[in-house]
Amino acid sequence: MATRDKIYYTEGLPVPETPDAGVQPAFWKKTDLVGKPLPRVDAYERVSGTAVYPSDILLPNMIYAAILRCPHPHARVKEIDIAEAGKMPGVRAVITGDSTEAKGVNWKYRDMEVPLFDSHCRFEGEVVAAVAADSWYQARDAAQAIKVDYEVLPFVVDYERSLDDSIPRVQEKGNLLSEDTYSRGDVEKGFAEADIVLEQTYHTQCELHTPMELHGCVANWDGDRLTVWESSQGVFAVQSRVAEALNLPLSKVRASGHYMGGGFGSKLETGKYAVLAALLARKTGRPVKLFMTREDTFLAAGNRPPANMRLKAGIRKDGTLTALSFTCLGSGGAY
Secondary structure (H helix, E strand, C coil): CEEEEEEEEECCCCCCCCCCCCCCCCHHHHCCCCCCCCCCCCHHHHHHCCCCCHHHCCCCCCEEEEEEECCCCCEEEEEEECHHHHCCCCEEEEEECCCHHHCCCEEEECCEEEECCCCEECCCCCEEEEEEECCHHHHHHHHHHCEEEEEECCCCCCCCHHHCCCCCCCCCCCCEEEEEEECCCCHHHHHHCCCEEEEEEEEECCECCCCCCCCEEEEEEECCEEEEEECCCCHHHHHHHHHHHHCCCHHHEEEECCCCCCCCCCCCCCCHHHHHHHHHHHHHCCCEEEECCHHHHHHHCCCECCEEEEEEEEECCCCCEEEEEEEEEEECCCC
């Protein structure tokens, strides 16, 4: 899906006066703490290797999980056969959209709510099934043994073309996710008063966060209370998203993320993996560790999306800007 923003700017902003050279020094230059270097409270643990990250957690009787993801950019799941996977060595549980545990469990993207296992796969990497086993390798092998019959659907990757009505829709309401416009002043007048009008198109590429510690968590139930240890920049977001998906009060979900091996904005919220780990842990009665592979993070952990931008500027010969017009079209992915 695409997002489109337009910003128009004209001259007329107030110019701040030059600060008085005799003004008093900033307040932080008079304090004992603010603006002074202080030792990090966690520095020793991090550099010595004694810090316990979520990916380091090892609980008694813990098992491991892997996710089967859709290999197509756009497809619909017609049928899933888990019989062979369920018989493989070490396998403790397999869940799909047909599993009792997944019924009524939804996931929210912005203002859209979809089933946790959505039969309509809108991007390569969408969750199709999850497996828990005694080792991660056993879970991965079992996930790969699941047979899925897909109806492969047409798709487009050019987000300029995606706005054409003839292009297949990613969402039923269309491929334009949002459109915002901001305007101030008489832009056309500003361009008319300019001596020179420059117009250029710019493009930024997709960037992947690639933190050292992968996205993932450990989930464990104690009665009806769930604890999730996650590599996260926002533990309260983990708590609220998991509680919402499982229809639990916040008091029943505890999220912990003392240390984190990098996030760079990609771990501000949790992913479906936390809910999958919780469902598998509840089904097996054992703690479950579910961490994405590096390939998984490239496919399904988010990114800084690419964008096409057109900038038009009106300029007088003395360097004064008379008008600016900016239009940006960015890729919003499947949701």
